[in-house]
Amino acid sequence: MGAQGHAHDMDRRRFLGYVLAAPVLTAAARLGADLAAPEQAAAAVPSLPGPAEILNLNDMLTVAALPTAGLIGVQLHPDGTASFALPRAEVGQGITTSSAMLIAEELDLPLDRIRVTLADARPELLFNQLTGGSNTTISTYLPIRVAAATARGRLLAAAAAAFGEPVTALTTRLGVVTSAAGRTATYAELAVAAASRTTLQVAVELKPARDFAVIGTPRNRIDARAAVTGRKQYAMDLQVPGALPAMICRPPTINGTVRSVANLAAVRAMPGITDVAVVSTGVAVRGRTFGQCIDAVRALQVAWGPGTAEGASDATVREELRRAELPLVVPPLPILTKAVDVRFTFPFAGNSALETNCAIADVRADRAEVWGSLKSPIVAQEQIALRLGLPVSAVQVHVVDGGGSFGRKLFSDAALEAAEVSKAMGKPVKLMWHRADDVRQGRTHPMSTSRVRATHSLGQVLSYEQRHTSVATDFGHGLGEVITATAAQLPVGGLAFSETIFVLTQETPYNFGVVTQLLSEVDKGFNTGSMRNIYSPNVRCAQELVVDRIAADMGKDPYRFRRDFLKDARARAVLDKAAELGQWGRAMPAGTAQGIALHPEYHSVAAVLVEIDCRPQTTGRTIPNAVTGPRVTKAVCAVDVGLAVNPRGLEAQMMGGIMDGIALALTSSLHLKDGAFLEASWDNYFYTRQWNTPAELEVFVMPPTTGEPGGAGELAVASAMAAVACAYRRATGTMPTTFPINHDAPLAFEPKPTVPPVPASPTDGLDRAY
Amino acid sequence: MPQHTFRLNGEEVTVDIEDDVRLLWVLRDVLGVTGPKYGCGIGVCQACTSHINGKAFNPCSVRVADLGPDDEVTTIEGLPATVGRELHPMQEAWLEHDVAQCGYCQPGQIMAAVAKVRQARAAGHEIGDADLDEIRNICRCGTYFRIREAIRAAATRF
Numbered sequence: 001m002g003a004q005g006h007a008h009d010m011d012r013r014r015f016l017g018y019v020l021a022a023p024v025l026t027a028a029a030r031l032g033a034d035l036a037a038p039e040q041a042a043a044a045v046p047s048l049p050g051p052a053e054i055l056n057l058n059d060m061l062t063v064a065a066l067p068t069a070g071l072i073g074v075q076l077h078p079d080g081t082a083s084f085a086l087p088r089a090e091v092g093q094g095i096t097t098s099s100a101m102l103i104a105e106e107l108d109l110p111l112d113r114i115r116v117t118l119a120d121a122r123p124e125l126l127f128n129q130l131t132g133g134s135n136t137t138i139s140t141y142l143p144i145r146v147a148a149a150t151a152r153g154r155l156l157a158a159a160a161a162a163f164g165e166p167v168t169a170l171t172t173r174l175g176v177v178t179s180a181a182g183r184t185a186t187y188a189e190l191a192v193a194a195a196s197r198t199t200l201q202v203a204v205e206l207k208p209a210r211d212f213a214v215i216g217t218p219r220n221r222i223d224a225r226a227a228v229t230g231r232k233q234y235a236m237d238l239q240v241p242g243a244l245p246a247m248i249c250r251p252p253t254i255n256g257t258v259r260s261v262a263n264l265a266a267v268r269a270m271p272g273i274t275d276v277a278v279v280s281t282g283v284a285v286r287g288r289t290f291g292q293c294i295d296a297v298r299a300l301q302v303a304w305g306p307g308t309a310e311g312a313s314d315a316t317v318r319e320e321l322r323r324a325e326l327p328l329v330v331p332p333l334p335i336l337t338k339a340v341d342v343r344f345t346f347p348f349a350g351n352s353a354l355e356t357n358c359a360i361a362d363v364r365a366d367r368a369e370v371w372g373s374l375k376s377p378i379v380a381q382e383q384i385a386l387r388l389g390l391p392v393s394a395v396q397v398h399v400v401d402g403g404g405s406f407g408r409k410l411f412s413d414a415a416l417e418a419a420e421v422s423k424a425m426g427k428p429v430k431l432m433w434h435r436a437d438d439v440r441q442g443r444t445h446p447m448s449t450s451r452v453r454a455t456h457s458l459g460q461v462l463s464y465e466q467r468h469t470s471v472a473t474d475f476g477h478g479l480g481e482v483i484t485a486t487a488a489q490l491p492v493g494g495l496a497f498s499e500t501i502f503v504l505t506q507e508t509p510y511n512f513g514v515v516t517q518l519l520s521e522v523d524k525g526f527n528t529g530s531m532r533n534i535y536s537p538n539v540r541c542a543q544e545l546v547v548d549r550i551a552a553d554m555g556k557d558p559y560r561f562r563r564d565f566l567k568d569a570r571a572r573a574v575l576d577k578a579a580e581l582g583q584w585g586r587a588m589p590a591g592t593a594q595g596i597a598l599h600p601e602y603h604s605v606a607a608v609l610v611e612i613d614c615r616p617q618t619t620g621r622t623i624p625n626a627v628t629g630p631r632v633t634k635a636v637c638a639v640d641v642g643l644a645v646n647p648r649g650l651e652a653q654m655m656g657g658i659m660d661g662i663a664l665a666l667t668s669s670l671h672l673k674d675g676a677f678l679e680a681s682w683d684n685y686f687y688t689r690q691w692n693t694p695a696e697l698e699v700f701v702m703p704p705t706t707g708e709p710g711g712a713g714e715l716a717v718a719s720a721m722a723a724v725a726c727a728y729r730r731a732t733g734t735m736p737t738t739f740p741i742n743h744d745a746p747l748a749f750e751p752k753p754t755v756p757p758v759p760a761s762p763t764d765g766l767d768r769a770y
Numbered sequence: 771m772p773q774h775t776f777r778l779n780g781e782e783v784t785v786d787i788e789d790d791v792r793l794l795w796v797l798r799d800v801l802g803v804t805g806p807k808y809g810c811g812i813g814v815c816q817a818c819t820s821h822i823n824g825k826a827f828n829p830c831s832v833r834v835a836d837l838g839p840d841d842e843v844t845t846i847e848g849l850p851a852t853v854g855r856e857l858h859p860m861q862e863a864w865l866e867h868d869v870a871q872c873g874y875c876q877p878g879q880i881m882a883a884v885a886k887v888r889q890a891r892a893a894g895h896e897i898g899d900a901d902l903d904e905i906r907n908i909c910r911c912g913t914y915f916r917i918r919e920a921i922r923a924a925a926t927r928f
């Protein structure tokens with residue numbers, strides 16, 4: 001958790017801004033070197049903190065961003081608008097809006113006159129162009145404000161010169177400078193005069209928090225109108241000359257390879273098809289429409305070689321995990337000690353966004369241009385250059401608005417593939433994965449188990465040990481480089497990447513005596529990646545269920561128990577708020593129950609209270625091609641992110657996180673059988689749908705606490721999943737140990753064939769119109 | 771190559787393309803109308819939801835040859851014009867409730883919502899929880915709750 005004194009000093013500090021040599025006013029900023037000194041944060045934590053409490057993943061990302069962050073700049077245009085190219089990916093989390101708010105605040109310019117675009121890959125930014133770990137607002141909060149404040153200072157100076165009045169006689173409001181004598185000049189009029197022919201360094205002060213008029217106020221998204229009119233453009237909506245649709249015929253098992261193709265010429269002659277080429281991931285087709293590409297993919301007769309997970313199924317992976325589990329170290333136990341010992345299983349889960357993997361590539365002999373939603377564009381640029389045999393400087397990577405990410409877009413799978421296909425065909429391509437490909441060959445959140453053993457005696461918890469064992473998570477998207485670059489400064493030397501991430505993100509918020517939480521990993525044969533909130537949903541769900549069990553053993557109420565054992569006042573405050581708003585303990589009919597849980601991470605903390613209905617009339621609802629089951633009827637969330645830049649955006653993130661948590665607890669998972677996943681559609685992979693959505697949902701944003709923004713994008717997933725699991729346990733009287741709870745039930749769908757790899761498009765759309 | 775004529779957002783269009791190409795690709799790849807999104811291509815995700823003669827449908831699941839010259843296709847781009855305004859009241863409600871996150875599903879959500887309200891009205895009742903539970907559109911960002919609020923707010927405005 002952040003240090004409060006540190007935050008209060010911040011407002012009075014002076015920061016270094018830059019006015020760059022440019023024809024119109026262009027202001028930039030770098031971070032103060034003492035900004036993220038993690039040792040200070042450690043001092044605020046009272047007793048025996050774990051590594052995650054001293055320096056969590058976000059501190060590391062922020063520290064890594066320090067050396068080059070100064071290159072972030074705001075431009076003021078002669079039409080009175082300001083623009084800013086954010087070196088991050090917008091995938092729905094609302095960071096273009098919150099960034100615009102920071103500029104509006106310091107520049108005194110209305111929000112609708114600020115344009116935030118996404119920066120192309122900028123290799124000179126090194127580690128500062130990675131969107132992950134809910135880190136964006138934390139690492140850009142100061143630099144964006146400093147740049148905007150620098151611009152405002154220049155506008156004031158230009159106005160002072162024009163008016164012949166001192167700067168101290170001037171004020172700014174809504175894009176206009178006004179003098180004490182009543183003279184005015186708009187920013188539009190000053191944009192050129194305020195520009196500089198040489199690059200200057202200036203010292204600026206930021207607005208004190210008490211003067212905030214934009215930061216901390218609920219604002220609608222700046223891209224909302226584009227979204228609801230269909231004008232918002234995603235990668236596949238761009239018109240790049242010559243870039244025709246392309247798809248890939250993929251193998252029937254995970255990462256299978258092409259041995260031979262029997263009918264290349266025949267498929268090349270199909271209607272609309274222009275090219276067919278064998279590439280490293282399958283057989284690529286290019287044509288006039290995606291519909292014709294789907295037909296061509298289905299027509300290809302390919303002999304496939306084995307994949308990287310041949311023969312593997314849920315049961316074999318579970319067995320492998322069991323064998324790799326690190327031993328528990330049970331301490332000597334006093335008489336009357338009771339133990340809870342339980343192992344939870346979390347099958348593979350899908351992190352597909354609604355927009356499937358996709359990218360546009362135009363590869364020429366001496367250069368390449370790529371468009372896609374990329375959270376690690378610099379890594380993408382380097383990988384593409386390597387694969388094409390081009391210098392990095394010959395590869396241009398444009399970051400496009402993304403249709404969701406949830407961890408997927410940390411990787412550049414589609415961009416790399418598009419570049420390879422474009423090179424093989426010698427033509428530009430608009431490459432898109434079919435939904436079936438996205439589910440079956442796309443990255444997954446790896447299967448894991450969590451063994452927990454806790455001991456307690458006479459109302460005290462003496463020990464808490466957790467051994468998390470997981471199929472390896474791939475972090476080869478740039479986060480790895482961040483860790484390498486900062487490794488020397490970390491208090492957890494000698495750990496591998498994934499272990500480092502685990503230790504830096506997992507904290508036990510309770511006073512549970514001797515606590516150890518360890519990770520071990522197996523098997524590299526799967527395409528994996530982190531899913532929204534990395535390890536936390538599983539690790540914390542297991543922990544919160546055990547908390548409920550210990551509370552029950554002690555005869556204590558789950559809410560009271562948590563209150564008594566929590567270490568941190570902010571955590572207690574959100575727990576209290578959720579309990580109060582959700583009327584914790586109210587009388588409920590048999591078969592229904594409340595559950596409550598919380599999750600601290602990224603200098604933030606969220607508590608979620610849910611009510612669940614497990615009565616037969618609810619679980620027995622039938623909806624075609626759907627999973628109904630227990631329904632969460634109500635969810636209440638209280639969240640403290642230190643300072644919510646945009647509380648309305650934060651609410652949205654919490655709501656989305658709660659939907660994810662409900663799905664992870666109750667309905668959504670992938671079933672692995674014979675080296676392939678059975679799911680291939682949204683009617684197979686049961687993410688939360690309207691019929692699973694709680695009719696009552698409330699998010700309460702706590703007033704500012706630390707005064708500095710913490711992470712928010714992923715915070716609610718773990719607390720919601722855990723709260724739903726705890727509610728289910730209380731409603732049914734059985735502790736669930738596999739998630740989602742329906743994973744081992746008979747499949748709720750008929751698996752689609754793996755050859756051909758994608759299903760035909762139906763033709764009955766008119767009959768189903770409503 | 772066969773020619774197909776239908777009405778799109780108030781205007782007659784004619785395209786040269788094979789009979790069995792699904793309408794979604796005719797809209798997106800041939801005509802450059804990109805409001806309807808791809809999310810599955812098999813009539814499941816509902817991201818492509820548009821209207822045909824005022825009813826919600828999935829263009830990914832209709833052959834272009836199955837449209838006639840009198841069939842009126844409305845995509846999100848043409849929705850405001852159906853009420854003669856700059857924005858349809860459903861879109862306004864979407865803005866008021868700040869529904870969109872990534873936004874990818876939202877054109878389809880809005881087109882489905884308009885049809886769902888009309889369907890409830892035709893059945894003689896105001897839209898309620900049971901109707902809202904029937905909406906199949908996926909939102910992987912989890913905006914379901916705000917969608918419900920926005921639909922309720924807009925239901926009486928058109």
Ligand code: FES
Nearest residue numbers: 809810811816830
């Ligand atoms: S793309 Fe048409 S329903 Fe999914």
Ligand code: FES
Nearest residue numbers: 872873875910911
């Ligand atoms: S807003 Fe992202 S899928 Fe719905």
